[in-house]
Amino acid sequence: MCGICGVASFEKTPDRELLLDMMRQLVHRGPDGCGYYRDERVALGHTRLAIVDAAGGAQPMCNEDGTRWVSFNGEIFNYVELAEELRGRGHTFRTVSDTEVIVHAWEEWGEDCFRRFNGQWALALWDRRARRLVLSRDRVGVRPLFYAHSAAGLVFASEVKSLFADPSLPRALDPAGLDETLTYWSTVAPRTVFAGVEQLPPGHYAVYDESGFRTAPYWTLTFPDRAQPVPDLQETTQELREKLVEAARLRFLRSDVPVGAYLSGGLDSSITTAVVARYTEAPLHTFSLRFSSDEFDEGDYQKVMASVLGTQHHDIVVGPRAIADVFPEVVRHAEAPLLRTAPAPLYLLSKLVRDSGYKVVVTGEGADEVFAGYDIFREARVRRFWAADPDSPKRQRAAELLYPWMVRSPGQAPAFARSFFGRNLDTADPALSHRPRWDATTVLKRMLSPDLQAAIGEGSADPAGLAAALPAGSERWDPLGRAQWLETTTLLSGYILASQGDRMLMANSVEGRFPFLDANVLEFAANLPARYKLFGLDEKYLLKRAFADLVPEQIRRRPKQPYRAPDAASFFVDGTPDWFDDVMSAQAVRDAGVFRPEQVAGLVAKCRRTGGEQMSNTDSMRLMAVISTQLTHRTFIAGNGGATTAPALPALQVAVDLCQGDSAFDTHHGGNA
Secondary structure, X not given: OEEEEEEEOOOOOOOHHHHHHHHHOOHHHOEOEEEEEEOOXXXXXXXXXXXXXXXOOOOOEEOOOOOEEEEEEEEEOOHHHHHHHXXXXXXXXXXXXXXXHHHHHHHHHHHHHHHHOOEEEEEEEEEOOOOEEEEEEOOOOOOOOEEEEEOOEEEEEOOHHHHOOOOOOOOOEOHHHHHHHHHHOOOOOOEOOEOOEEEOOOOEEEEEEOOEEEEEEOOOOOOOEOOOOOOOHHHHHHHHHHHHHHHHHHHHHOOOOOOEEXXXXXXXXXXXXXXXXXXXXXXXEEEEEEEOOOOOOOHHHHHHHHHHHOOEEEEEEEXXXXXXXXXXHHHHHHOOOOOOOOHHHHHHHHHHHHHOOOOEEEOOOOHHHHOOOOHHHHHHHHHHHHHOOOOOHHHHHHHHHOOOOOOOOHHHOHHHHHHHHOOOOOOOOOOHHHHHHHHHXXXXXXHEOHHHHHHHOOOOOOHHHHXXXXXXXXXXXXXXXXXXXXXXXXXXXXXXXXHHHHHHHHOOOOEEEOHHHOHHHHHHHHOOOHHXXXXXXXXXXXXXXXXXXXXXXXXXXXXXXXXXXXXXXXHOXXXXXXXXXXXXXXXXXXXXXXXXXXHHHHXXXXXXXXXXXXXXXXXXXXXXXXXXXXXXXHHHHOOOOOOOOOOOOOOEEEEEEHHHOOOOHHHHHHOOO
């Protein structure tokens, strides 16, 4: 896992000093070494977190004659099999790294190579012969890749703060990006919250050459016709087990450094950890996040699994003040407004991993999207059941069964539950599953300043437009498939894998690996009948069956409890943190120009009176939206673009600069140029 960046221009030679400045902002992603390549059209930068082939895997890396170069962030887990196939086709390898597989795969298959990769990646490949730069991102967006057009040319990087090293790139919040965030919880690629900055959508590649810049998909998430025959349950259960076991083994064993595992106490991480413990022989260290509040803590379940598996277990207990103290740094790494504090404890957990001597962890992320584990899927099924007979008292009461894990669940306020979940029950609406969430979030926009509301106008966050973007033929999918597509397109890559995943892990130089997002597991799960994922209101039905022997029943049958952290209370229950008043003052709010200062003042006063506790979900999201947006503005717009104080680059392992007459490509492969 690494940081990548670069500059491309068909009008001027890329600036070496700009490239080095961009690399400096990515040192946390790659503290083990760095390198660059530059010619008259393209400059590629790389900061390395050495995990596979530490001796020979330095980047940027080229083919035998130096005509194709790649800077790569991620892992291609099937690189051993691909390398064997490519050798059989006459390709010669100098290293045993997955990076070198990429350049040879490009030579052999062109854009089709991305469909063959099973992994998580963001990469930039410069084809010097064809004078073509290619960018690519993995299927579901595990790894980030941002780009912008500036006076320097096309600039691209793993993180926005690296792009902002380019002084010619304007810094401003994008009203449409804020609009999407305050509807979907994150922007939808290619949009970001920064004006002029875009992200390559998951499952896409981009080509930049003398004819311009263009993007295209190489993979699309689809689901089968709901009328397809239902496969045999026993055979399907066994096939799922085989695929997930192989996915977990690949992610644990294909590493030259020790790999640990996150253990939350829920079903997903319990399965991945149990698989690693059963099917590998290496000693296993597990890492857990605990909370000082019983409402959020899952420590009892974590202890059960760690004991059953006999792992060497580490945990960290997080309280509200710890969340508040690190939140500015969390936003700096997330590079986006956040509607929850949930990324902050994960930032502290990845620090525990790194402090324990580990830099790779396997996690259970992605299972909820892939196997329909979220309450939003159960909620949609209840609402469809209700829509068939809206006047039935029995059907109305079904809404009260939702969210049993919440202290203030809808079941404790039946009238509210029936009012809230009973709206927009149009079964012809392809986005019926997500309307309650979007309705709840868009309330936040009432706090926006008049100027910003005018700038948004009709708004980019048009749920009807997003629903219309569903793939052709989606009207024949089961409604669960459409809900899964919406969840994957909005929340998975934009928030779960970004703000809670990549950014919090890489902030502490830790790589996350996700067996549930393995390409083979993804395709297999997408093609399952809906009933094998959500059986009535029993989520992850097939997954539970497949691993019933590895996970204790008390964990397998426990009510679904999504990962959450204290929100508003974090900033008030132990007094406000030192930075709070500066960021939330009326003047600071006016300077940012996003929210109405008088409404912000009223909300903060309410939180001070209550200590931030027992806040409604809406007020809690309002507060988080304001705090995180103000921090985003202070850090990236009014501040220094998120840059740290000129961090030193790690050891220079590759330095090829054709603009200075250096053509010694073979020195690159020694990792010591």
